[in-house]
Amino acid sequence: MFKNTRDGGGDGRYASWTRDFESERERRARQGDPEWARGAALPPALVRSLRRFQVGENGDGAELIGKADRAGDPTYAAAARLFVAEERNHARLLAELLAAGGAGTLEAHWSDTAFVRLRRLLGLRLELLVLMVAEVVALRYYRTLRDGRVDPLLSEVAGRVLADEERHVPFHCARLREGFAHLPGPARRLATAGWRALLAGA
Ligand SMILES: [Fe+2]
Ligand SMILES: [Fe+2]
Numbered sequence: 001m002f003k004n005t006r007d008g009g010g011d012g013r014y015a016s017w018t019r020d021f022e023s024e025r026e027r028r029a030r031q032g033d034p035e036w037a038r039g040a041a042l043p044p045a046l047v048r049s050l051r052r053f054q055v056g057e058n059g060d061g062a063e064l065i066g067k068a069d070r071a072g073d074p075t076y077a078a079a080a081r082l083f084v085a086e087e088r089n090h091a092r093l094l095a096e097l098l099a100a101g102g103a104g105t106l107e108a109h110w111s112d113t114a115f116v117r118l119r120r121l122l123g124l125r126l127e128l129l130v131l132m133v134a135e136v137v138a139l140r141y142y143r144t145l146r147d148g149r150v151d152p153l154l155s156e157v158a159g160r161v162l163a164d165e166e167r168h169v170p171f172h173c174a175r176l177r178e179g180f181a182h183l184p185g186p187a188r189r190l191a192t193a194g195w196r197a198l199l200a201g202a
Contacts, residue, residue, distance in 0.1 A: 013178070016077040017171055021082030028089070033096070034160070040153040042101035046145075050094055051106045053141065056134065057091035060116045064131070067124040076175065083171060090161045093179070097157045125179040128172050129195050133202045134173065138165050 042050065061084030069078035095105050115134070119127050142165060145158035180188050 014073070014079040017079040017174070018075065018082060020167065021079060021086065024086070024167070030158075033072050034093075034153060034156050036096050036100045036153075038100070038153050040097060040101040040151045042098070042103065042151060042154065045099065046150065046151075047098065047103045049141070050098055051103070052109050052111065053138070054091055054094035054098065054105050055086050055107075055109045055112045056115070056138075057086060057094060059091075059112075060119060060157070061085075061088060063116075063120055064124075064127065067127060070125050079171070083168065086164050086168075090164065093157050093161060097153065100153055118131070125176065128179070130177050130198065132169065132176075132195065133199050135165060135168050136199060137202055138171065142144070 038177035054157070065081055065084055067079070068077040098105055115130070119130055122130065139162065142158045146155050147161055149155065181190060183191070
C-alpha cells in the first residue's frame with residue numbers, strides 16, 4: 001500500500017502533487033459546475049447515504065492542515081491544504097446535488113463525529129492511515145454511483161468526485177511511505193496489517 005508513484009527525494013518532494021492539485025483546480029474552474037437546474041431523481045436510501053458522505057467530505061480539514069504544518073515540510077503542508085480544499089469542494093458538490101434532488105444536508109452524523117474524534121487523537125501518520133480507509137470506501141461508493149445509471153446528474157457528480165479521490169489515495173501513500181520508511185520491516189508490516197483490519201471493519 002505504500003508504493004511510491006513518483007520520484008521523491010530532496011526538497012520539494014511534494015511540488016509535483018501541489019502542481020497537480022493546482023492544475024486540477026484550474027481545470028475545474030474552466031469546466032464550471034454541473035447543470036444543477038437539471039434536477040436529480042434521488043431514491044430515499046441514496047439521499048441518506050449521500051448526506052452521510054456530504055458530512056464526511058466536510059470532515060476536519062483544519063486538524064489535518066495543523067498536523068501537516070507541524071510536520072515541518074512546507075511543500076507537504078501546501079499540498080495538504082489543496083487536498084483539504086478538494087475535499088471541501090466534494091462536500092459542496094454533494095450539497096448542491098442533494099438540493100437538486102430536493103433534499104437538504106445533515107448537520108452532523110454520529111459516525112462522522114466519532115471518526116473526527118478518533119482522528120484528533122492521532123498523529124499525522126496514523127491520521128492518514130485512518131483517512132485512507134475513508135478514501136478507499138469513498139472510491140467504491142462513488143464508482144458505484146457513477147456507473148449505476150440511477151440519475152444522470154448523480155452520475156456526473158460521482159464521476160467528478162471519483163476522479164479526485166483516485167488521486168488522493170496515491171498522495172496519502174506517498175506521505176505514508178516516507179513516514180514509515182524509517183521503521184523496521186516487521187513494524188511496517190504490522191502497520192499495514194492494522195490498516196487492513198481497520199478497512200475490513202469499515
Ligand atoms: Fe472526497
Ligand atoms: Fe478524498
